[in-house]
Amino acid sequence: MKIAVLGAGGVGGYFGARLAAAGFDVTFVARGKHLEAMRTNGLRVISPLGDVTVEDPKAVDDISKVGTVDLVLVAVKLWDTDTAAQSLKPLADQGAAVLSFQNGVHKDEILTRYLPEKSILGGVCYIAAVISEPGVIAHSGTMQKLTFGEYDGTQSKRVQTFYEACQKAGITSEISENIRRLIWEKFVFLVGLSGTTASIRRPIGPIRDNPRTRALLLDVMREVVAIGRAKGVDLPADFAEDRLQFCDTIPATMTSSMHHDLERGNRMELPWLSGGVSEFGAQLGIPTPKNTTITQILELYAAGSKQ
Template structure:
């Protein structure tokens, strides 16, 4: 199976690295100094579960030169999906599977604007990781896991084949019977990232202060209420489970959106709290905490995109 990993950052670099280390035919789409370092020195992954190195890495900055792929894993930022989707057709064949691992709940629909729906799986991942230096990925929190499934909730032979590949590569994975529910569950938890940025806290600092902990709880409840209006099957106690999960995260850890905002980089705010605000308006759900977070970060986001994009 020919696998293409688009985006070789904390997500694509880790999971693609595991697949390449296991001997699968993997090509990375990357850019800049990170790409050049992988070509020259290979890919190094520092991980809580054990460091490893891939000596020979297939990597390019041109989609057109990759050739047709059997499995395409999208590890780019959520706001890059539309741009990437336009360029995928040349590397698709009739049975190519496209697996998006983006934050948020919009990737599937955005991909469908440009490529056939039967080529698309729903997916998400759980990992705290980043590029430490060109050619070096650092996984420093959470057991890396991919959750994926058919968008029509069916179990299929092709998803089982993908799971077998992940198993052989030592990647923890789960087949989902309701990928939209799983996407919304992750979406709910990651929207705390914006609160971390506004309050300039780590997960540990956020959860231990009564005032910021209360904001976190209210944020989660707003999104759960919205999910029910949208028609997503999530249990009433899910916000409490998210809080319990946040209580287990490393004290000094943050989220990728948080780091992007604080470093003046373009972020996924439109695909996190911004999406909550817009869907809240559509479905008639008040989202005051999420609106405050989105509105507070928006000026920084506009400035970052004028400078960086």
């Protein structure tokens, strides 16, 4: 299986490195100092599950230089999805499957504007990993899981082949027969975690322990569940309560990438997280006061102070 990884950051760099180290033909599409470091010193993953170094990774600066592949893993930031989708059309037209592990629920809707619907697989990733320095990916904790599947629920050959590749690479993986629901399940938790940690500027521990901020976290997630159910996703009515219990099981120091981006002055994925929930609510006539307020609070920081 020939694989291209579009975006070699925390997600793409980690899983791509694991696949490359296992002997699969992986080409990374990266840029800037990270690309230079990969070409000079290789790609290194530092992980509690064992470090990995890909000595001489195949790395290019543009997807057009990848050549023919069987699968493209998309791991760019959400604001780059339109551009990425347009650049992937030649590969999709040649038969490549496209599997996005980006955040949120907008990603595949954007991909289908530019790519054949049959080329798109649904996917969700669970990992805490960042570029700690150019050419180096730092993995926090032991969670590293990919869940993916066909949107029609079939067990296709391409899904099974990628599952076997993940198993060989030591990546925890699972094939889902209802990938749309799983994407929304993660979205409920992600919006709750990102919205509260970024607006409160604290990790999940203090937020879940304080009665008022705990109630805010629950309300934020309830709004996401209401939107999902209105859009036809089969989420249980009390799924936000389930995710609140899940929040009690994660490390107290855990925070969101959006919180990290806020603190570093980076651009944030706000318009596709709490902002996306607020926009869905306006379209559907469903009140989303908590997510709308979070969006308003963070609006002045969404573009990043470095812009």
